[in-house]
Amino acid sequence: xxxxxxxxxxxxxxxxxxxxxxxxxxxxxxxxxxxxxxxxxxxxxxxxxxxxxxxxxxxxxxxxxxxxxxxxxxxxxxxxxxxxxxxxxxxxxxxxxxxxxxxxxxxxxxxxxxxxxxxxxxxxxxxxxxxxxxxxxxxxxxxxxxxxxx
Numbered sequence: 001x002x003x004x005x006x007x008x009x010x011x012x013x014x015x016x017x018x019x020x021x022x023x024x025x026x027x028x029x030x031x032x033x034x035x036x037x038x039x040x041x042x043x044x045x046x047x048x049x050x051x052x053x054x055x056x057x058x059x060x061x062x063x064x065x066x067x068x069x070x071x072x073x074x075x076x077x078x079x080x081x082x083x084x085x086x087x088x089x090x091x092x093x094x095x096x097x098x099x100x101x102x103x104x105x106x107x108x109x110x111x112x113x114x115x116x117x118x119x120x121x122x123x124x125x126x127x128x129x130x131x132x133x134x135x136x137x138x139x140x141x142x143x144x145x146x147x148x149x150x
Contacts, residue, residue, distance in 0.1 A: 006147065013143030019136025026129035034118045036063075042112040045076075045104050052113045053099040060117035067094045067113050074107030 008014055039057045052067070069076075070091040077085040078094070079101040086092075088109070094100075102109065 007144070010143040010147050012139050012146065016136045016138070016140025016143055019132045019139060021136075023129045023132035023136060026125045026132065030120065030122045030125040030129065033122050034120045037117050037119045039115040039117070040113070043110075045102060045109040045111060047104050047106070050102045050104065051099060052102065052111065053115065055099075057115065057117065058099060060119045062115060062117045064116040065096050065114070067096055067100055067111065068092070069094070070110045071107055074109045075105040076107075076109055077103045077105070079103070 037057075037060060039054055041052065068091065069088060071088045074088050075086070076088065078096075080096040080098045100113070102111075
């Protein structure tokens with residue numbers, strides 16, 4: 001095979017490299033361009049079952065959850081992962097791994113629930129990036145094969 005400049009004379013090979021570069025740019029944009037979004041709610045929970053948070057917000061990549069509960073004398077159970085039951089006089093700070101479900105049996109429970117998450121608005125660009133990567137690999141491979149046959 002001749003010098004390196006001979007490889008880049010193949011239009012099919014160069015087209016394949018361009019497609020691979022486009023795939024690289026699209027995939028980088030889909031992964032590295034994100035926004036940090038916050039959700040916060042607070043209030044007082046009375047007797048009954050309460051699901052905290054926003055279901056639409058749960059589709060994002062959650063990086064931090066903080067649940068602060070306070071009461072003078074409340075009896076409640078907290079469901080997330082493991083079932084926990086508490087009698088609370090004072091204040092506690094928890095970091096649940098999922099949306100908390102609180103059953104208040106007696107008293108009132110003050111809460112502050114804050115969630116921080118990453119939202120990837122350009123994640124759909126990964127599909128064209130895959131198509132460009134596969135097409136570019138095929139073009140580059142066929143172009144290189146044609147050069148080697150000469």
